[in-house]
Amino acid sequence: MDNWLNRVRVVLCRPEGALNVGAVCRAMKSMGLRELYLVSPLPFDNDEVFKMAIHARDIYENAVVTDSLEEALGDTALSAGITRRRGAKRKWFSILPEELAEKSAALESGITALVFGNERTGLDDNELNLCNIACHIPTSPEFPSLNLSHAVQIVTSVFYRKSIGEHTGAYNPITREELDNLVQVIHDSLDAMNYFKAADRFHTDRYF
Amino acid sequence: MDNWLNRVRVVLCRPEGALNVGAVCRAMKSMGLRELYLVSPLPFDNDEVFKMAIHARDIYENAVVTDSLEEALGDTALSAGITRRRGAKRKWFSILPEELAEKSAALESGITALVFGNERTGLDDNELNLCNIACHIPTSPEFPSLNLSHAVQIVTSVFYRKSIGEHTGAYNPITREELDNLVQVIHDSLDAMNYFKAADRFHTDRYF
Numbered sequence: 001m002d003n004w005l006n007r008v009r010v011v012l013c014r015p016e017g018a019l020n021v022g023a024v025c026r027a028m029k030s031m032g033l034r035e036l037y038l039v040s041p042l043p044f045d046n047d048e049v050f051k052m053a054i055h056a057r058d059i060y061e062n063a064v065v066t067d068s069l070e071e072a073l074g075d076t077a078l079s080a081g082i083t084r085r086r087g088a089k090r091k092w093f094s095i096l097p098e099e100l101a102e103k104s105a106a107l108e109s110g111i112t113a114l115v116f117g118n119e120r121t122g123l124d125d126n127e128l129n130l131c132n133i134a135c136h137i138p139t140s141p142e143f144p145s146l147n148l149s150h151a152v153q154i155v156t157s158v159f160y161r162k163s164i165g166e167h168t169g170a171y172n173p174i175t176r177e178e179l180d181n182l183v184q185v186i187h188d189s190l191d192a193m194n195y196f197k198a199a200d201r202f203h204t205d206r207y208f
Numbered sequence: 209m210d211n212w213l214n215r216v217r218v219v220l221c222r223p224e225g226a227l228n229v230g231a232v233c234r235a236m237k238s239m240g241l242r243e244l245y246l247v248s249p250l251p252f253d254n255d256e257v258f259k260m261a262i263h264a265r266d267i268y269e270n271a272v273v274t275d276s277l278e279e280a281l282g283d284t285a286l287s288a289g290i291t292r293r294r295g296a297k298r299k300w301f302s303i304l305p306e307e308l309a310e311k312s313a314a315l316e317s318g319i320t321a322l323v324f325g326n327e328r329t330g331l332d333d334n335e336l337n338l339c340n341i342a343c344h345i346p347t348s349p350e351f352p353s354l355n356l357s358h359a360v361q362i363v364t365s366v367f368y369r370k371s372i373g374e375h376t377g378a379y380n381p382i383t384r385e386e387l388d389n390l391v392q393v394i395h396d397s398l399d400a401m402n403y404f405k406a407a408d409r410f411h412t413d414r415y416f
Contacts, residue, residue: 027358032348055351138369140240143263150235150361157362
C-alpha cells in the first residue's frame with residue numbers, strides 16, 4: 001500500500017549548522033520520513049552531521065543538494081513554508097501543522113514539501129512566495145523562537161501521527177454492560193484464587 | 209485566570225548533556241513552560257547550557273536540583289513518565305501526549321510532572337514506577353530514538369496546543385449562502401474598479 005509519508009520531503013533552505021542538519025535527519029527518520037533536500041547549504045563537516053544524526057546518517061548521505069528552492073520544489077504537488085511570518089506578497093492564511101498534514105494525506109499522488117528556512121533568519125520573502133501555503137507552529141508569544149531541528153521534529157511528529165491514525169493501538173470501546181460483566185468475571189476469578197487475602201501491598205499499590 | 213500550563217513541571221532524570229539541558233530550556237519556554245527540575249544532574253558547564261538555551265537561560269537559572277525523583281515528585285498531583293518502555297512492574301497502559309494533556313488540563317489544581325529519563329538509557333524501572341502513568345511519543349518502528357530535547361519539544365508542544373485550544377485564531381464557519389453572497393460582493397466590487405482589466409499577472413499569480 002502506498003504510504004503517503006513516503007511522498008513527504010523536507011527542504012532546508014540555506015542551512016548553516018552541521019549539528020542542526022544531523023539533528024534534522026534524526027528527527028525525520030524517527031517519524032518515518034526519508035527524503036531531504038538541501039538548498040544552497042554551506043559545506044558541512046560530515047562528522048559533525050553524523051554525530052547528531054546517529055543511525056539516520058543515510059538520510060544525509062542520500063540528501064539532494066540544489067542551488068535554488070525552485071529546483072527543490074519543481075516536482076512537488078504541495079509546498080508549505082514553515083514560518084512565523086507571512087512574506088511580502090503575504091500569505092493571507094497560515095495553517096496549523098495538523099491542517100497541513102490533512103491536506104498532504106488527502107493527496108492521492110504527488111510530493112508534499114515541508115520548507116524550512118535558515119536557522120537565524122528563517123524563510124525569506126522570496127522563499128515563502130514560492131510555497132503554496134504557509135504553516136506555523138504555535139508558540140508562546142513571550143519566546144516564539146524554535147531551534148530548526150525542533151521545528152522539523154514537531155511538524156514531522158504531527159505528520160507521523162496523522163499517518164498512523166488517532167490511536168496507536170486498536171481501540172474498540174465496549175458498552176457499559178460488557179464492562180460490568182468483565183469486572184465481575186475478574187473479581188470472581190480473583191476471589192476464587194484467594195487473591196484478596198494473599199496479595200501483599202507491594203504488588204498492588206501501583207496497580208491503580 | 210489560572211493558566212494550567214503554569215502548573216506543569218518538566219523533570220529530567222540524570223541528565224548528562226549540557227547542550228541537551230539548554231535545548232530543553234529553550235523547548236520549554238517556546239511552549240510557555242517555566243518550571244524545570246533536575247534530578248541528580250551531572251555538573252554542567254553553564255556556558256554550554258546557555259549556548260543552547262539562548263533567551264531561555266532563566267529556566268536553567270531557576271531550575272530546582274534534587275537528589276531523588278521522589279523529591280521532585282513530592283508535591284505533584286499527576287506524574288507521567290515519558291518512555292517507550294513499561295517498566296518491571298509494568299504500566300499496563302501508556303497514553304499519548306494528547307491524552308496526557310487532557311488529563312493535566314482537567315486538574316483544577318495541583319502540579320503535573322513530565323518526567324524524562326537519561327539521554328542514553330531513558331527512564332529506569334524505579335523511576336517509571338514512581339510515576340502515576342506512562343506516556344509515549346509515537347515514532348517509526350525503524351528508528352524510534354528521539355533526542356531528549358526533541359522529546360521534550362514534542363510533548364510540550366502538544367501541551368501548549370491544548371492550552372490555546374484547537375484553533376489559534378477565531379474561526380467561525382459561515383453558511384454556504386453567506387459565502388456565495390460574499391463572493392458576489394467581492395466580484396462586483398472588483399468589476400466596478402475595473403480590476404479584471406487592470407490587474408497584471410505579477411500581482412495575481414500567487415493569489416490562489
